[in-house]
Amino acid sequence: MKPSKANVKAHLDKIREIIKANKTAKQANLIRLLNPVLRGWANYHSHVVAMNAFDRVDHEVWSMLWRWAVRRHPNKGARWVKEKYFKTRRTRNWVFTVTEKQEDGTKRQLTLLQESDTPIQRHVKIKAGANPHDPQWAPYFESRWGQKMLNSVRGRGKAYRVWLRQAGLCSDCQQPITMNTRWDVTNVVHRDKSEHCQRESAQRTIILR
Numbered sequence: 436m437k438p439s440k441a442n443v444k445a446h447l448d449k450i451r452e453i454i455k456a457n458k459t460a461k462q463a464n465l466i467r468l469l470n471p472v473l474r475g476w477a478n479y480h481s482h483v484v485a486m487n488a489f490d491r492v493d494h495e496v497w498s499m500l501w502r503w504a505v506r507r508h509p510n511k512g513a514r515w516v517k518e519k520y521f522k523t524r525r526t527r528n529w530v531f532t533v534t535e536k537q538e539d540g541t542k543r544q545l546t547l548l549q550e551s552d553t554p555i556q557r558h559v560k561i562k563a564g565a566n567p568h569d570p571q572w573a574p575y576f577e578s579r580w581g582q583k584m585l586n587s588v589r590g591r592g593k594a595y596r597v598w599l600r601q602a603g604l605c606s607d608c609q610q611p612i613t614m615n616t617r618w619d620v621t622n623v624v625h626r627d628k629s630e631h632c633q634r635e636s637a638q639r640t641i642i643l644r
Contacts, residue, residue, distance in 0.1 A: 437488060451499055455528075481556055482558050500520070501521075532545065
């Protein structure tokens, strides 16, 4: 599977519209507008065969930004435009970046995201014999769930909030949980044992151990 041609075209059209609508915007503001669009599309397709599509988008975006920069300075040469808008960072040339001065006097560097830097993470298929209703398979599904949490910003934030809620301690042995200790994620479903209700309660708790 890979991004369709129509999807890539729609993505490029959206980027093109943003650049055209901000012909006189500052470089830093343009980077702030483009980065969320580039990051969101790349993350969405990071589980399929998308590296060629990422490379194509990066090339097309570079062409759009070059025309944007040249149009702003019709009386300047190509070398001057490159030195103003495109820098060299480590081993990479033609990086669309700018150093912005903050209100407190400090400087912050803003760099346009390149989709080709997004790592491709394949979806791991579930084992054929795995049964989510069988208690013997509970550790397997908990391991998958924990790994899925670590692979997303939202999941890492959830794990961090649980870690704070547990005061950084294991819920079983009450030992500190650090970066150097092994930890697992367990989903505990509380059952209502009353005579009038035998259904599972909707309350769920995440435990790190």
